[in-house]
Amino acid sequence: MLGPVSSKIKSISKVKYDEKPFEHWGLTSNEVRKITEKKDHGLYDKRMTLKDAVAKLVKDGINLGVGGFVNTRVPAAIIHEIIRKGVQNLTLSFHSNSICLEWLAGAMICYPEKVSIKRVELAWWGYELIGIAPLWRYLVQNKIVETDDYTNYGMSVRFKAGAMGIPFIPVRDHGGSDMELVNRGKMIECPFTGQNIYLLPACNPDVGIVHTTAADMYGNARIFGALCTCPEIAMASAYTIMTTDKVIPTDTIRRYPNLTEIPYVAVDAVVEQPFGCYPGACYGYYWFDMDHLRMYRGICDDFRKTGNKDGLKKYFNDYIFGCETFDDFLEKTAGYKKLRQLRELDGGQPIYTL
Amino acid sequence: MPEYSAFEMIAFTGSRQLQDNKIVFVGTGLPIIAAMHAQLTHAPNLYMIYEAGSLAPILDIGMPLSVGDTRAGHKACFMKGLCAVFELTQRGFADYAFIGGAQIDMYGNISSTIEGNYYNKPDIRFPGSGGAGAMAANCGKTIAIMALEKRRFCKKVDFITSIGYGDGSPDYREKAGVMGAGPYRVITQQALFGFDEATRRMKLLEVKPGFTPQQIQEMIEFELIIPPDVTDMAEPTDEDLRLLRDVIDSEGYFLRRVVKK
Numbered sequence: 001m002l003g004p005v006s007s008k009i010k011s012i013s014k015v016k017y018d019e020k021p022f023e024h025w026g027l028t029s030n031e032v033r034k035i036t037e038k039k040d041h042g043l044y045d046k047r048m049t050l051k052d053a054v055a056k057l058v059k060d061g062i063n064l065g066v067g068g069f070v071n072t073r074v075p076a077a078i079i080h081e082i083i084r085k086g087v088q089n090l091t092l093s094f095h096s097n098s099i100c101l102e103w104l105a106g107a108m109i110c111y112p113e114k115v116s117i118k119r120v121e122l123a124w125w126g127y128e129l130i131g132i133a134p135l136w137r138y139l140v141q142n143k144i145v146e147t148d149d150y151t152n153y154g155m156s157v158r159f160k161a162g163a164m165g166i167p168f169i170p171v172r173d174h175g176g177s178d179m180e181l182v183n184r185g186k187m188i189e190c191p192f193t194g195q196n197i198y199l200l201p202a203c204n205p206d207v208g209i210v211h212t213t214a215a216d217m218y219g220n221a222r223i224f225g226a227l228c229t230c231p232e233i234a235m236a237s238a239y240t241i242m243t244t245d246k247v248i249p250t251d252t253i254r255r256y257p258n259l260t261e262i263p264y265v266a267v268d269a270v271v272e273q274p275f276g277c278y279p280g281a282c283y284g285y286y287w288f289d290m291d292h293l294r295m296y297r298g299i300c301d302d303f304r305k306t307g308n309k310d311g312l313k314k315y316f317n318d319y320i321f322g323c324e325t326f327d328d329f330l331e332k333t334a335g336y337k338k339l340r341q342l343r344e345l346d347g348g349q350p351i352y353t354l
Numbered sequence: 355m356p357e358y359s360a361f362e363m364i365a366f367t368g369s370r371q372l373q374d375n376k377i378v379f380v381g382t383g384l385p386i387i388a389a390m391h392a393q394l395t396h397a398p399n400l401y402m403i404y405e406a407g408s409l410a411p412i413l414d415i416g417m418p419l420s421v422g423d424t425r426a427g428h429k430a431c432f433m434k435g436l437c438a439v440f441e442l443t444q445r446g447f448a449d450y451a452f453i454g455g456a457q458i459d460m461y462g463n464i465s466s467t468i469e470g471n472y473y474n475k476p477d478i479r480f481p482g483s484g485g486a487g488a489m490a491a492n493c494g495k496t497i498a499i500m501a502l503e504k505r506r507f508c509k510k511v512d513f514i515t516s517i518g519y520g521d522g523s524p525d526y527r528e529k530a531g532v533m534g535a536g537p538y539r540v541i542t543q544q545a546l547f548g549f550d551e552a553t554r555r556m557k558l559l560e561v562k563p564g565f566t567p568q569q570i571q572e573m574i575e576f577e578l579i580i581p582p583d584v585t586d587m588a589e590p591t592d593e594d595l596r597l598l599r600d601v602i603d604s605e606g607y608f609l610r611r612v613v614k615k
Contacts, residue, residue, distance in 0.1 A: 007530040012463075012521045014510050017473040069406040069436070070422035095436060096422065096484055126481030128382045128420035129607060133481065140479035147474070149467060151487035152405055153440035160437050172444045173491035176517040176530025177463075179483065182473050187531065196531040225427050226407035227435035283424040347415040349424060 005196055006187050007176040017182045024201070025091050025121055025148070025184075026063030027238055029167045032204040035238045045217045046270045047247065050326065053269035054081040057207050057239045061118075062087070065159065065205030065237050066094040066101070069228040070128055071288045074100045074280035075209040077243050077273045077326035082209075083107045084320065086114035093203050095155040095229055096124035098133065099279065099293055102300055103320070105135035109303070110313050119146035121203070123155045130293050134304040148183050150174065154200055156229040161202035162236025168199045208237030211276050212262065213284060214353040215244040219267025220253045220260045224351040225283025227261060234266040241269045243276040245285050248353050259352065275330050275339060284351030286342040292333060355589050360543040361609045362598050363562070364499055365391060366590040367541050368452065371497055372397055376449035377410075379403040379439075379489050382420045383608045384499055385452035390417065390602045391594070403448055405485040407435040419607055421485070440485070443492040444533060451489035451496045451534070456480055457511040458500050460556045460576040462518025462537025462549060464490065465511040473513065483515045490516035491530075495538035502542035507574040519554035545570045546587055550579050560587040 027035070058064075064082075068074030079100045092101065107115035117139070125136040139145045150158065151173050161169035174180050175187055175198040190197040210230040215221035219242060223230060234240040242262070247270065253260055276282075279289035279296075299311040323329040330339065358366075361384060368388025372378055374397035380386050389402050390413060401410035406422045408430040418426035427433050442448055455464035466486055470477030490496045496516070500506055518537045520526030527536055536554075540547040546560040557579035558567055567580045590598070603609045 008520055008523065008526055009514070009530070012510070013514065014471050015473050015513055016471050070420055072406060072422040072424055122482060123487075124482040124484035128422070136481070137479045141476060143475040149482055151483045151491075152436055152485040153443075153488035154483075156436040156440065172531060172533050173488040175491075175532060176520055176526060177487055177491075177514045178467070178473075179487060179515070180530075196529055198531050225424050226404070226422070226433060227438075228406055228422075229436050231435065232437065281424045283427060287424060346424065347428070349428065 004186050005189050007180060007196060009176055009178065009180050013178055013181055015178045015181060022184055025119060026093065027204040027206060029162065029165055029202055029204060032162070032238050033165060041265055043218045043264060046219050046267060047217050048269055048271065050077060050081045050243065050271045050273065053241045053271055054078065054085050057241060057268060058082050058085060058087050060088040062206035063091040063093055065203070065208040065233045066092060066097055067208065067210035067228060067230040067233050068097060068277065068280060069226065070096050070098050071280045071293065072226065073211050073228060073230070073282050074098070074277050075211045075243060076100060076278055076280055077276040078209040078241055079103050080320055080326055080329060083115055088116045089118045090116065091118055092120045093205050094122055095152045098127045099296060101125055102133055102135050102296065105139055106300060106312050107316065109135065110309050110316055117145050119148070121148040121150065121155070123150050123152040127293060127297055130290065130297055134297065134300040138304045149179050150183055150200070156232065158200050158203035159229050159232035159236045161200070162204040163232045166202060168201050170197045170199055174198045203236060205233070205237040206239065208233040208240040210234050210240065210242050211282065212242055212244045213282065213351055214246045214248045215242060215270055216248055216250040216253045217270060218250065218264035219262065219270050220250070220264045221262040222259050222353065223261045225349065231261045234262045239268045240266055242267050243271045243273040245274050245276060245282055246353055247272045252354060273326055276326065278330060278334060284349045285346060286339065287345035289334065289338065289342055356592050356595055358590050358595055359609065361611065362590055362595060363543050364541055365598055365609065366594055367546055367587060368497065368499065369395065370588065371539050372400055372450060375399045377401050377403060377447060378450040378452055379443060379448045379493050380421065381453045381486065386418060387598065387602050387608060388452065391597055394597050394601065403439050403442060405436055405439055407439055408433045409439065409442065417602055440488050443489065446533065449494040451493035453486040453489055453496065453516060454499045455486065455516060457506050457508050458498060458540060459508060459511050461520060461522045461554055462496065462540065462556065463511055463514045463520065464498060464516040464518065465513045466515045467513045469512050471512060486516045491532035492534045495535055497539045497541065499541045502544050502573050504573055504575050507576065509576050522554045555579055557581060558584050560585050562587045563589065
């Protein structure tokens, strides 16, 4: 029997943590395969409203894999609809993200009967330049959510293992850090080299949510700019909801099949939603809206400092519950002039949708 | 010498550590500015990796405000996702990791996860590892930017997020299963640090003109190695400051930032 072994981290670590036997926080590779095997694998039109997609696929207790990276190509519109529908006991899985998670956290703080987060497996939750994420800090410092920490590569490659249909993947990081002690990975002795190597469990979410540059009605998607880990999240998840800035003809997809980053088989719902990442950025279309990110972050920080939920509730009433669709939100918050300005700020990054 | 700010000194010092014909995996903020400055001066063939997925972009439409900024992909040679670029580090293609953190110890172990000792209910929760843990593990050499304060340069960090030399034993990193050589430089406004090859402990390399090694030691909780040949840190020239202020961070997002205490 090889391993488990460990690095020398225990000799220097100061950290105390709750020890728990290993459990899967999402589906196992076998479970996700069974779900996939039962699906129809033909080409059929998957376009639907976001409301229908979320009502059909987002259920209590699921592991939700969130695409994008910090403020880039984040599935903002899908998160709004999830909050409007309501969902309990979420497990959130992602590498690095910002406002999408702060929206879910804000909804949980103000309307716990509607939205609740049970646990979070992640690498990073914040706004980079704009500041730390106040609600993330609040949730963890008050032990409201359970956490499991990895590196950005760790979370990304856990989705990749999920996409590969394998139960774990060896990596060259985490070992020798306190993440080796607190997260659900394990150090083993490599059966081939005899050296220590860290293993991470695959991540197979119940539902993956991603936004893409362009997709056809079947879900074949192109992504320009950094792919983040969106293809892996879509491939790893039992079901994927995809918003896209533009629905394009399948003839276009078939002309350059190499440009398809997510194949239709991995997608269950296609929703055309221009500006679907707002206030995040989408390469080739629009840059992020610093003003809106700062505004919502400020409201959250006020809550963290004062405990007063009034500002947060007003935001949710005005901009999420007070909007029937994401188009309503765009009209209420950004408006035409702002969206046009964000389009200019993108700088015309080249994308190809022909 | 011209007047310069703390951030400008850190960015300039960061730039000096980066050699030409290398690849630097950058974190948000000052590492990006340092790398851009190096490209514009002594290292025109230095290239960056951005963790959302790009290699060797040309940043002529503006400095990316974050490593996930869509501008970070502009005119890149290669653009995929996080897996692809972190696998470049595992394979040995990234020469430098350029990161930051909240606390650092004498062996270059860095915390950016929590403050306080109880992981499940910490005193302060930070954003988390992000890319830093993987960069410190598998890039060739790790360069860190830190604020020089006693509570940050501490005997033991609360949580090792980014691996340094661990307990200083020669095989710590090997037993950890990581590939990179480990900590190389620590940059602060008042001093530049390296690491002693024999003991892997932090040592003073340069001090800002006007400071003595003893004053630097007083701002640090652990005992520094202070060799006899400590030199003065180079200061940015008018031309360096013009590049930093007018060309690289022309909108002042990082260099003109006001730090809240």
